[in-house]
Amino acid sequence: KQEVTQIPAALSVPEGENLVLNCSFTDSAIYNLQWFRQDPGKGLTSLLLIQSSQREQTSGRLNASLDKSSGRSTLYIAASQPGDSATYLCAASSNTGKLIFGQGTTLQVKP
């Protein structure tokens, strides 16, 4: 049974700092791994999707890596801004499209 864990649960950093969010999963037989952002009371916005055959994906200040052998993914945010404050969720996908989510990391970037 796939289980996804995110550490830390909460993180507070000053503006401009580079930071790393961690995601681990127990079953390496994933189809892809997706990172989402969720603002309070809102839906999920897809940030990055990494296929199982890929090692990383980049979008602007965001970089996500995937290491299936160790069951880990990281989301790197460069030069953090107050607008990056949100909850970040990672989700491992099976080949049937079912997502298993972690509990999220709530990020606060202070001006």
Place this chain on the structure above:
Amino acid sequence: DAGVTQSPTHLIKTRGQQVTLRCSPKSGHDTVSWYQQALGQGPQFIFQYYEEEERQRGNFPDRFSGHQFPNYSSELNVNALLLGDSALYLCASSPTSGRALFGELFFGEGSRLTVL
């Protein structure tokens, strides 16, 4: 291009009542999945619909049922509501294309259900 749209955005029900939530997928998407997100938790998979059939189901009781229409839109029905059903209900759509049977999922803004 409209993304995934859900209605209603908020609703309040009492225990024992029934509720229907609606979802229109992103244009070009034919697969719809439903997730339940309790406060402070990650979303939990309820079920997935493709070609108007339930293809897979998470660990939810039969009180949770759904439907997909020929235009790919979907409904989630919950009967005999319990206090614990209070949550944000998220709909996600994805395309079936090429080698990737199920691609990137796109989520709606959700329907916030409060059961009193």
